[in-house]
Amino acid sequence: MCNLTRLRSMALDSSGKQPEQQQQQQPPPRASTEAGLKLRKTPNEELEPDNYEDLQLDFSPVLFSSLERYLPEQVLNSTRNDKARFMRNLLLRYSPETERIRIQRHREYREKILSSYQRLHVEIYSLDPASFFAPSFLNALSQKSEQGLRSIMSQPSAGIFTFEMLNPRFCEMLLAEVEHMEKWVYDSRTTIMRPNTLNKFGVVLDDFGFESMLKKLVDDFISPISQVLFPEVCGTALDSHHGFIVEYGKDRDTELGFHVDDSEVSLNVCLGKIFSGGDVYFRGVRCDNHVNSEINDKEMYDYSHVPGQAILHRGRHRHGARATVSGHRVNLILWCRSSSFREMKNYQKDFSGWCGECRRVKTDRQKLSIEATKQALIKIGAEKASKPSAD
Structure with missing residues (x-):
């Protein structure tokens, strides 16, 4: 996907003219772009963007919907x-040009x-x-209150929430669908794009027609929940996603290395089947600058999967998966992203609101400042006490 932040900064500063070399390489812009119209500096939060999935575009339809919030009124x-x-x-x-080619090939x-x-x-x-959903999950959301939502949530460790989410019948159908996809891939000898660089097995659900369904899942359920649980990393909303299935066991991936997700909020739901092992281990939330920093003992938590149960956490929560020692484990993963959060993040240096290391550094700095002030006051007091009395 094209870098929306880079695009916006260029468009905001653009007068509609391009360097000579770029003019030779890129297609000529339309008159509306040549007029020098600039994108908004802040998104129009009240706007409900159009859906562009039915159009033949050179870029992801989701990118168009996200960018629409920044359009000037004349275009809007x-x-x-x-x-x-x-x-x-x-x-x-x-x-x-390489990005355009990549997007075109993915569309094809x-x-x-x-x-x-x-x-x-x-x-x-x-x-x-x-x-789709377990009755407890539906009942909690129908209350439309934070109290109702938290009533079904367990928070075994800071920033990690678990809850019953999916109906067993839906899990069975999705598992069967994934097996059907894998059989079609084998029979048709199609080269399939796997979910990410770490997982060598599994499928990207968006590629098989689940994009609209997953978008509705994010818009109507995951985004409202995340606004309550993770307001500091959701921006104005979670407005794009990457949904996929991962598989672990014999003749599949066995474990997953230590990493962070390319998301603001990640949903991980175990679909089944029968397995042992495969625990997810968490080791603290970190910003880009501190992703390799040391682990605090209080940040260590291991989670055991339960079919139908979901775990929701920040994408920057460092984690990995231990080996699935027997059986076959299948999980639905949904990476949820916020374009407005990513935009604002470019202008920030302190992420102590959610990064454990930023918080530690800030706390240490405050302690040093307090200690320095204390020592200065002691010194002033001692100097006053040493001076002879006026009497």
Whole structure:
């Protein structure tokens, strides 16, 4: 995905002109871009962005929906096609050619899957809360209160929340769908893109047609929950995602190395099956500058998976997975991202609100300041006491 922050900073400063070399490499911009219109410096939080998934675009439809919040009023009041054209021109001007090629190839890859893959359980591609979720989860959310939400949450360690989430029947259907996907990949000899660089097994659900369903899951459920539990890293909302399945066991991945996720908030739900081992170990939340810093004993926590149960944590919460020693474990992972948080993060240096190491450094600095002030006052008091009395 194109770097939205870099794009915005360029567009805000742009007068509509490009360096000569860039003009030669990039397609000529439309008149609307040449007019020098600039993106908003802050997003329009009241705007409900259009959906661009049905358009033939050079970039991810999610990127267009996120960028729309920054459009100037002149463009915002135009048709959806005109808005898409304006944003496309900006993206073409400021994104590297290699990025455009990568996005185009990924789009063609998805189109090939969607045109050939025959779904097994069509009903799970559209979000149906009544059949997807556990009754306790639905009841808690129906109360529309923080108290109701927290009533089903366990917080075994700081910043880690566990709760019953998925209906067993839905877990069974999703597992069957994933097996059906893997069989189709094998039979059709399709080269499949795996979830990330660490997982060599599993599938990206968005590539197989789950993007709309997962977007609704994030918008209607995960984002509101995260605004309560992790307000400091959610920005104004979680507005994009990466959803995938990971598989562990014999002839699959066995463990997962120590890492952080490319997300603001991560949802991890065990779907099954029968397995032993595979615990997730957590070792503290860190910003980019402190991701390799030491571990505090209080930050250490190990979590054992339970089918249907979810674990929700900050993406920057360092973690890994121990070896699955027997059986077959399958998990649904949803990385949830906030474009507004990532934008604001570029202008911050102190993340003590959520980074454990930033908090420690800040606390140590405050202690040193207090001690220095204390010593200064003691010295002043001693000097006053040593002076002879006026009498």
